[in-house]
Amino acid sequence: LLLNVFLFLLKTICIENSLPFFILTGNRVKTDCTETANTSCVACKGGTHMDQPSGRKQCIHCTICDLSFGLKENRTCTSTLDTVCEPQDGFYCVDLAAGSCVAAHKHRQCQPGEYIRQTGTAFRDTECSVCSKGTFSDGTLKFCRPHRPCESLNLKLIRPGNATTDAQCDEQDENVVLSWIITGCLLLILLIVILVALCLFRKKIGCLKRARKASSPPQSVQSCESRTVKHTQVSYQKHTPKKGK
Numbered sequence: 309l310l311l312n313v314f315l316f317l318l319k320t321i322c323i324e325n326s327l328p329f330f331i332l333t334g335n336r337v338k339t340d341c342t343e344t345a346n347t348s349c350v351a352c353k354g355g356t357h358m359d360q361p362s363g364r365k366q367c368i369h370c371t372i373c374d375l376s377f378g379l380k381e382n383r384t385c386t387s388t389l390d391t392v393c394e395p396q397d398g399f400y401c402v403d404l405a406a407g408s409c410v411a412a413h414k415h416r417q418c419q420p421g422e423y424i425r426q427t428g429t430a431f432r433d434t435e436c437s438v439c440s441k442g443t444f445s446d447g448t449l450k451f452c453r454p455h456r457p458c459e460s461l462n463l464k465l466i467r468p469g470n471a472t473t474d475a476q477c478d479e480q481d482e483n484v485v486l487s488w489i490i491t492g493c494l495l496l497i498l499l500i501v502i503l504v505a506l507c508l509f510r511k512k513i514g515c516l517k518r519a520r521k522a523s524s525p526p527q528s529v530q531s532c533e534s535r536t537v538k539h540t541q542v543s544y545q546k547h548t549p550k551k552g553k
Contacts, residue, residue, distance in 0.1 A: 334358055334387035337365045352387040359389055371408065378412035395430045404431075418447040421471035439471045446472065 335349040336358055352358050356367035370385030371393065378399035383392035395401050395412035403410040415428035418436035423445045428434035439445050443452035455469035456477055464478035 333360060336367045337363055355385070357385055357387050357390050377410075378414060379409060382408075398428075399430075400428055400433050401431050418445075420447045421445065422447055423452045424448075424450045442469075444469055444471055444474055 352367035373379040373393035401409035426435035439452035458477035469475035
């Protein structure tokens with residue numbers, strides 16, 4: 309009796325005709341078996357699968373990794389294997405079934421005054437811790453930073469630090485003062501160079517004017533010579549007899 313029951317159940321499962329006892333996955337029952345014929349099978353269509361031998365007449369729909377649940381595909385669905393989902397970046401799985409994530413939550417964001425003690429993974433949330441006294445963090449650091457020691461740097465403390473912000477110091481330190489001194493010296497040197505160049509230029513212009521005066525005869529000499537020439541011409545005209553008399 310048990311043997312007959314086993315043979316009947318075996319016939320109702322999809323069996324490849326060429327290999328009578330090789331059970332197929334990725335198929336569904338097309339027609340049930342009869343006393344004279346085995347069960348006929350047909351392959352699952354796209355978007356469906358059958359991951360184990362079954363007497364079902366309908367393939368199972370592939371799982372969809374819902375983005376709104378923080379999921380994405382890790383393995384695409386085939387006719388023999390269902391989709392495998394995993395958390396998106398920045399999420400961790402909170403519900404796992406048959407090796408596939410069903411739902412995920414977003415990683416916790418550490419608040420200002422906290423540091424990231426343990427970075428979140430695909431299966432674990434982020435862990436945060438509070439900064440100790442004398443340190444600070446904006447919530448994105450993996451360790452709290454110590455406050456700036458204004459007094460040790462010979463700077464004036466303007467605002468003390470707290471768990472979320474650093475101490476604020478007077479930035480008029482020696483380096484800033486030195487930079488102002490250097491800038492002033494450079495400007496003074498530039499001004500001196502401009503003045504020297506201007507003096508040299510004016511001196512050169514004066515020399516050119518004096519050279520021109522030296523190369524031309526004095527005005528008194530020229531006038532004297534012109535008067536002499538005129539007197540000579542008049543005397544010549546008086547002593548010269550006129551023709552035709």
